[in-house]
Amino acid sequence: MTTAAERNLIERARAGDADAFSRLIRGYEDRIYRLAKSVCSGLPSDAEDVYQETFLTAFKKIRGFRSDADLGTWLYRIASNLCFMRYRKKKREPFVPLLDRPHEHDHDGADAPRGRQFRDESPTPEEAARKKELVAHVSGALAKLPVDYRLVVTLRDVEGLSAEETAKILKLSVAAVKSRLHRGRLFLRDEFRRAYEANPSRRPGIEKA
Amino acid sequence: MKELESSSCRRRVALLCDYLDGELSASSRRLVAAHRRSCLPCAQVLASLERTVRALKRVKRGWRAPAASRRSLAAALRAASARRR
Numbered sequence: 001m002t003t004a005a006e007r008n009l010i011e012r013a014r015a016g017d018a019d020a021f022s023r024l025i026r027g028y029e030d031r032i033y034r035l036a037k038s039v040c041s042g043l044p045s046d047a048e049d050v051y052q053e054t055f056l057t058a059f060k061k062i063r064g065f066r067s068d069a070d071l072g073t074w075l076y077r078i079a080s081n082l083c084f085m086r087y088r089k090k091k092r093e094p095f096v097p098l099l100d101r102p103h104e105h106d107h108d109g110a111d112a113p114r115g116r117q118f119r120d121e122s123p124t125p126e127e128a129a130r131k132k133e134l135v136a137h138v139s140g141a142l143a144k145l146p147v148d149y150r151l152v153v154t155l156r157d158v159e160g161l162s163a164e165e166t167a168k169i170l171k172l173s174v175a176a177v178k179s180r181l182h183r184g185r186l187f188l189r190d191e192f193r194r195a196y197e198a199n200p201s202r203r204p205g206i207e208k209a
Numbered sequence: 210m211k212e213l214e215s216s217s218c219r220r221r222v223a224l225l226c227d228y229l230d231g232e233l234s235a236s237s238r239r240l241v242a243a244h245r246r247s248c249l250p251c252a253q254v255l256a257s258l259e260r261t262v263r264a265l266k267r268v269k270r271g272w273r274a275p276a277a278s279r280r281s282l283a284a285a286l287r288a289a290s291a292r293r294r
Contacts, residue, residue, distance in 0.1 A: 016290050016293045017290070018283075018289065018290035021286055022282075029279060029282075030272075032274075033274035033278065034272040034273075037272045038272070051274065052278070052281065052282050055282055055286065056282075056286065059289055059290075135271040138264055139268075157266060158268060178226070179223075182219075182223055182226045185226065185261050186222065186258075188261050188264075188265070189257050189258060189260075189261040192264060193257070
């Protein structure tokens with residue numbers, strides 16, 4: 001739901017006030033940037049383009065935005081469409097079968113050693129390097145997912161939106177969102193496991209999934 | 210795209226994901242929690258999915274719009290505003 005303060009900024013943005021629009025989107029910049037980085041994994045310049053294009057498109061179309069609608073949903077939808085079009089246009093879509101065998105590797109143990117699990121406190125240079133490595137591995141795994149699955153996984157598991165919100169943004173049924181999410185998670189789990197098994201001593205962020 | 214190997218597999222993963230996402234009723238949640246304690250394969254799938262979701266949630270903190278990108282966006286918006294006027 002759009003707040004009263006947002007409605008005021010929307011009115012000013014409709015009149016062409018770029019500063020009002022900048023204030024309006026301040027709370028959404030990181031969210032759209034994350035979506036772009038996650039969905040355009042491995043293509044940093046595309047992520048930057050999607051980030052900027054999303055807000056420029058929103059500024060251009062702000063007159064058509066209904067004040068009773070949710071601004072976040074609208075922005076996520078614009079960004080998702082831009083990501084989707086970008087991949088379709090460039091034919092960069094990965095064609096990999098999503099492995100849906102939940103028990104494929106489950107004989108080799110459920111729990112990683114405690115020391116390999118995530119810790120939230122991370123101010124040291126070593127922790128920063130580990131986080132950077134985690135981001136690189138997650139990006140690499142996401143890049144192997146088809147874009148429509150990547151969008152669902154990003155909105156649900158990275159952004160933390162509900163299945164209903166994700167369905168609304170992507171104009172899908174909740175059942176379709178869940179189906180893509182489940183398959184996407186299984187695929188990523190297997191990718192993380194492969195990364196861990198390839199080099200267990202250097203996979204600090206990605207546990208033995 | 211390859212289909213799940215069987216409908217029972219598909220249902221099981223769906224149920225475990227719903228459990229993970231807190232989308233089950235209290236009674237279904239209790240049943241899955243009890244099943245988890247007695248069924249090693251399901252416990253292992255669940256643990257691996259939990260770790261996968263945790264990894265995805267953790268990258269959230271590593272992706273923030275850089276100051277240069279914000280500045281560049283602000284400049285592009287001002288230019289778009291000037292063109293509109």
